[in-house]
């Protein structure tokens with residue numbers, strides 16, 4: 001508030017100056033003709049300027065303008081570019097080709113009941129909840145299934161948190177999905193009509209549509225037959241053939257709360273001083289365990305710890321800390337090595353908080369490549385190149401770090417991996433809709449229209 005007083009006073013002063021100048025012009029004009037008009041007008045202007053500068057409503061309007069100018073600039077920027085570029089506000093036709101989605105209203109045991117545990121809507125796998133909610137509010141959603149191109153089946157499978165370690169148990173995921181499909185195929189004609197090819201699901205945990213936390217079991221079971229025709233929005237994605245993406249799919253980011261990112265940026269601005277050179281906090285096994293022939297992170301994290309644990313350029317921490325976002329926003333480079341699966345929440349937080357992601361997960365398929373220029377906003381280091389990691393980062397810091405940061409700090413980039421409620425232009429749900437609108441050849445409605 002104290003800061004706001006100053007521009008207000010300056011503005012009052014500015015108004016007075018302008019009135020004084022006007023008065024002078026008027027004076028020159030009238031002087032030649034009628035002196036008494038001059039005297040009258042001077043008195044009138046003096047009196048009215050006195051009224052205007054003390055006018056309460058004017059002051060409170062300028063106060064509103066000034067006090068909002070800082071806090072909601074991003075908001076203003078977003079809404080104004082939107083209005084200027086697309087004045088008739090018809091997002092659906094412009095961006096999503098008129099696509100319509102029907103969201104099934106399933107019994108609460110498939111989704112809402114799980115929200116009794118509040119972690120269900122905030123944890124890493126909460127994209128299944130976030131996308132459902134954003135769609136409920138979206139212009140693309142229709143209440144008439146007969147006019148729908150796609151059918152969204154909202155099943156939350158990641159919220160059965162283990163009482164022992166808090167991790168989500170997903171042993172029930174396949175049967176819950178199967179039961180949901182049974183439900184919609186009995187009650188509606190749309191599943192049978194297309195054998196599910198226009199139906200959309202979310203699989204937001206480790207190995208996506210394989211519904212397993214361990215890769216060997218996931219690969220062995222593969223995508224369940226009942227899902228094979230459908231479209232799966234999943235966090236898992238690699239560039240080579242893999243049984244867990246043997247289905248039409250869209251790679252989505254893991255869920256990070258946009259509010260948490262917002263709070264962090266309010267405390268430490270994006271463009272502030274970044275005193276940490278390279279950051280990583282998370283599980284790094286000193287003595288890696290051999291779990292039926294597999295090692296966590298393929299031992300990449302262990303190698304990082306061994307090689308850089310004592311290197312002053314690296315800020316590496318093995319223990320949990322709730323305030324870790326404040327560390328990311330202080331860092332230039334954020335390491336995003338694989339865990340059991342190649343994807344990582346660190347990628348989302350690094351991008352949203354403007355720390356250059358260093359992706360160490362060979363052949364990972366990254367979300368929304370048609371809008372996110374990954375090569376210009378991140379670095380990729382091969383899993384077997386950990387020995388050179390320090391040298392690579394030094395080289396980039398000395399050559400093009402600032403240009404990478406400039407690309408990364410673009411608002412369009414930073415918002416694309418976050419799921420908002422309601423959806424916002426350019427956010428993660430928006431990108432999902434763009435991706436779906438490219439699969440409209442699967443739409444029963446569209447194919448019927450085309451053959452007529």
Ligand SMILES: *[C@@H]1O[C@H](CO)[C@@H](O)[C@H](O)[C@H]1NC(C)=O
Pocket residue numbers: 160161162163169172
């Ligand atoms: C949740 O997981 C536990 C094992 O942690 C299992 O016993 C239980 O049946 C699961 N709940 C449901 C509804 O599938």
Ligand SMILES: *[C@@H]1O[C@H](CO)[C@@H](O)[C@H](O)[C@H]1NC(C)=O
Pocket residue numbers: 185186187188189192
């Ligand atoms: C869809 O097919 C299944 C299996 O053939 C059948 O049980 C179900 O009744 C069908 N649904 C509708 C709405 O006809």
Ligand SMILES: *[C@@H]1O[C@H](CO)[C@@H](O)[C@H](O)[C@H]1NC(C)=O
Pocket residue numbers: 290291292293294
């Ligand atoms: C890990 O354990 C498996 C048996 O589960 C064994 O075959 C393999 O040689 C072990 N690998 C290493 C590197 O110790």
Ligand SMILES: *[C@@H]1O[C@H](CO)[C@@H](O)[C@H](O)[C@H]1NC(C)=O
Pocket residue numbers: 375376377396399400403404
């Ligand atoms: C930065 O430099 C690296 C290594 O020289 C190069 O691979 C990368 O494409 C450059 N990135 C940008 C955005 O200039």
